[in-house]
Amino acid sequence: MSQKVRVRFAPSPTGPLHIGGVRTALYNYLFAKHHGGDFLLRIEDTDQTRFVPGAEEYIQQSLSWCGITPDEGPQNPGNCGPYRQSERKDLYYQYAEQLINDGYAYYAFDTPEELENVREMAKKMKAPNWQYNQITRTGMKNSLTLTKEEVEARINNGDPYVIRLKAPRNEEIRLNDLIRGWVVVNSNNIDDKVLMKADKMPTYHLANIVDDHLMDITHVIRGEEWLPSAPTHVLLYQYLGWNQPDFAHLPLILKPDGNGKLSKRDGDRLGFPVFPLEWKDPKTHEVSSGYRESGYFADGFVNMLAFLGWNPGDDREIFSLEELISEFSLERVGKAGAKFDADKAKWYNQQYLRSRSNEELEELLRPYLEAEGIQSSKGFTSRVCGLMKERASFIPDMLNDRFYFEAPTSYDEKTVRKKWKEDTPEIVKNLRGKLEGISDFSEENIDVTFKKFLEDNGYGFGKVMPGFRLLVTGKGMGPSMSAIASILGKEEVLKRIDTGLAVIEQLAS
């Protein structure tokens, strides 16, 4: 590779970017950075009918959340701008014309309605899917069947027309995919794809070739759904007389159950986000959940996504973006589609949650506290986070136990029934006296006092602890009581014992 590596991520702004798209962007980015190359963002908005407001911003923000920064793009143009195809509109026609002049393309005047009719007719006759190709083009209205005069007349008359690729007869088209190896297709199976639409906009097929060439793209890394049209692209490079980039077609991300591409509906159905960020549809106002809003960490999300189709070849699973860059290679990308695993995504998040400091977690939890109207100091919340991080997968999980922030108003019924014995009130009252005597209410001191209390009275843990926990937290399970009590403070603990005692006694009678 003597040339500088340049890759592009080229989404169309037709809606939110789903995680398959994010992974494609990620692999492009990792590949570029691994080779010290450039990663460009190009907006493929040649279909004006499918434009969705906000989609481009969504794409930018999603990449940014993942830590993927384009070296060139609409926001930070390089020397190959503009980076939106709609703004490059005037660039494409000349290449289509060049193809016509060289005999590799032709004008076609068939209307969408006429094409639809032909297709329907073929369907009725149970013929295979009708295609505009080497055989059928002889029966259609185009510059191959019409006289030169009529073609000129139609064009001068302003008749709408498209420009189609003239696929060759019986040629072997081969491409060496970086992931799949040699892919060979006979040109008889390639149809005469539309290159320029009637609205004078190029189709993806023409635009992506022209832009990739003009932007010095060295590697085209994209989803497997593009593999069938790759031979057409190879043909186009050939006909335009350009060097073609290397291709790598990535395996698809599949739905967790059954088969098929992961789609928006699967997320709704199975209860996990399929989008990196929350998305509000501007038309329907429908809201789709996002990983960010669901409490996922960006670095964990990226790590998880990277492993959906790639692995380092050994047992390591936790990788920062920097580590991914240094280890990534297309050779280690699998060929088969990967079913998305929401459990694994959760596990990754748990790993990343636990590796965060209590102070970081406090900051992340704060918005949730505020949303719940809970007042809590920084120091206090960090200590709670320290206790809760071992049993949380997501930030809001740490808020599952509300007793840190407010005294229990109810007491777990099952625990009351099973653990609250006749002598429990008396025992807890005695314990209360010992706790009251502790001057420094530290976890360690509480622990020592508690154990001594057990020893002096000949009690087992199970005789005392459940009642104590119940009174202070209202629950039958949770982290170490010494730690909880210490965080809550002596005054609060004693108060809770008193009020709890009264409430439960009332319940029992």
Add this chain to the structure above:
RNA sequence: GCUGCCAUCGUCUAGUUGGUUAGGACACCGGCCUUUCACGUCGGCAACGCGGGUUCGAGUCCCGCUGGCAGUACCA
């Protein structure tokens, strides 16, 4: 239908020059730890789609079959 791609535990996968008790992780189940839950830890369950070759030897190479997926638009 046609064209192309793909095929190792339920899931993600290691196994890149043929010789492995086919390894790891998630999930699940059990032991230990713990007042309890979680964490941790130890262990268990569990896979080369089928059939032919080539070879002393095939998860690995070849062919066929089956299955799955993708594409089949004046969408990307």
